[in-house]
Amino acid sequence: MLQTENITVNIGPQHPSTHGGLHVEAIFNGEIIVDSTVHLGYVHRSVEKIAETRTYPQFVPYTSRLDYLASQLPTLAYCQAVEKMIGAEIPERAEYIRVIMAELSRIASHMLAIGSIAIDLGATTGLIYTFRDRERIMDMFEMTSGQRLITSYMRIGGISDDLPPEFFPAVNSFIEDIPKMIKEYEDLLVGNEIMQARLKGVGVISAEDAINYGVSGPNLRATGVAYDIRKAEPYGIYDRFDFDIPTRKNGDSWDRFILRIEEIKESSEIIDQALKDLPQGEIMGKVRRVIRPEAGKEVYHRIESAKGELGFYIVSDGSDKPYRLHVRAPSFINLMILPQISKGEKLQDIIANIATLDPVLGECDR
Amino acid sequence: MVLEKDDTEILAKNNIIVTTLEKLFNWGRAHSFWPLSYGCNCCPMEMMAAGAARFDIARYGYEVFRASPRQADLLVVAGPITLKMRPVVERVYAQMPEPKWVLAMGNCAISGGPFKDGYSVLPGADTIFDVDVYVPGCPPRPEGLFHGMLELKKQVQGKV
C-alpha cells in the first residue's frame, strides 16, 4: 500500500528572505503544515548584559541597533524611559523634532515591510520601488545625524544636533510625494491578483488570540482592535496631533499588508502637523553630564514602534550604569503566534505569514 | 616562446589577445561574483540597499545573489557571528564550491564590533574563516561595500 510520511523541513536560518536569522522547523504532510517550531537566537548579541556595563548615555547607540529598520524609535523609547527616571524636562523644539524623526522611521520601516512582503512572495520589483522611496528618508537621516541607517540621533534630554536648513525642503517634498508613492504601490501591488490570492484568508489571527498572545502594533490592529499606544497612553507630545488609527476586520495577511500602507498615510499627516507647529528654541534640556537615577527607581516605558509595543524596563541602583535593562521587543512576542496561524496551511503561506508579521530579528533576539 | 609586454600590445592592436587560461578564468570570476544572500543584522540592510536601484550593484556585475550556497562563490559575512549561528555559517561555507572568497562586512564581522565584550558574539569572522577583504563601518555605506568588492576583484585578478 502507498503510505505517506511526514517530512521535516528547515526554513532558514540562512534563507533569501529579508528577515535574517529566523529558523522555522516545519513538519509537512505533503504540502500542508502539520506543525512548526520557531528557533530563535541566531542574532543574540547579549545586549541586555552589555547594558549593565555601559553608562546610560553610552547605551544610546545600542538602541538603534535593536530595530535597525526604524532606528529612531527604540532610541526614542530608551531616552524617554531614562528621562522618566530622572525627571528631565525636554524643550519643545526637541519634542517636535523627535516626533518628526520617529514618524519618518515608522514610514521607512513600513515601506521596507511592504517591499519585503512583495519580494518574499516572488515579486522582486516591489522591493526596488519601496527601497527607492526609502532612500529619501535615509538622505534626510544623513543630513541630520550623519548616518543613514543606525542614526543614534536622540539623546537623553533632547536631540544631538539641530535640523540643517536643507532638511526642510527635503522633508516637505517627501511629504508631498507620499500620495504619489502610495498610488504606485497600490497600482503595482494592491490591485495585483496574485498578491490578493496569496494573502487573502491566509494566517488569520482572531482578536481574542491576538490579545492573549500579546500581539501588538499593526498585527493587532488588523484583527479589529483599535489600540495604539500613541492614543491610549500618549508619550512625548503625541496628544497634540490629530490622526486616525486605521484598523481592519479580518486579521489575515492581506489586512496586515494593507494596514501598513494606510499607516504610512497617517504618519505623513503627523509629520505635516509637526512641521507646521515646529517652534524655535533649545534642542537639549538641562541634564547632568553623569546620569545617576535614584537607587531603587525603576521604570517601564513603552512606545508604539513600527512593529508594535516596544518597552524598556530599567532598574537603577544609584550608579551611573543600569542595574538591569530589559527590552520588551514586539517582534519577539509577535512571532509567538506563527506556529498557531500556520497550522493547516501550505508552505508558501508560512512565508507570507512571516513576511506580514514583519519581525525584525535584531530586536527579537537582542 | 615568451612574449614581452610590447609584443602583446602589438598583437592586441591587431585583434589578437594572448593570455593564460588562469588569467582568463580569473577575469571571468572577478567580474561576476555571485554573493550568497546571507546575513542577519543591520549590515545586510545596507547590502540590500546596495542591490537596490540607487546604488545598483548590477553595474559591477554582482547582482546575482544566490539563495543556495552551492551556487554562490562569495560569502559576505554581514553582521556578527553569534554562538548559535556559528555552526550554520560554517556549514554554509563548506557547502560552497571552490573557488570561493569571504568578505567581512561591518565592524561586527571584523572584530565583534560594539558587541565584542558580550558573551555570545565571536570576535570576528576571521576566527573561523580566511577573510579576503575587510570592509569597516557600522554599517558601511553601500559604496563601502562596492569598494570592498572591487578590491576583491583586484585580488582575484592578481593585481594586488
Place this chain on the structure above:
Amino acid sequence: MPNKKIIEGLQAEFNDALEVSNDGSYDILTIEKGQLHALCENLKKDGFNYLANLTAVDYEDRFEVVYHIHSVPENRKIAVKTIIDYGNPEVSTVIDIWRTADWQEREVYDLLGIKFAGHPNLIRILLPYDYEAHPLRKDFKLK
C-alpha cells in the same frame, strides 16, 4: 487611582500576602510566590487581559519576577511582582492565563535560570540548547 477598587478587593482577599506600592506610573502588587497564580487569575477576571512584559531581576540575594499587565482596549494597567529565593528559583507559570508568557518565561529561564513550574516546554530560546550558564545572573562576569 483608577485601580483603587480592584486593589481594595484584592487586599481583602489576599491579606498579608499582598503589598501595594507605586513606582510613579504603575501600581505594583507584590505577592507571595505561592499566591501568584491565584492573583493573576483574579486580575484576568477583572479585565487585565494583556500581559505586556514579563521579566526578572537578579538582586544577588533574591530574584524578583516582574509582570506588567494591561487591559486592552480599555487601557488600565497594573504591575505584579513576586520575590523568589536565590537558592531554588522556581515560580508558577502563568501561561494558562496569558498565552504570551510562553516565550517570555523561556527567555527568563534561559538567561536567568528561573524555573516556571507547569510550563509545557521550558527549554532555552536565545542561547544554544547545550549552553551551560545563565548569563544575566550577576555572578556571570563578561570578559
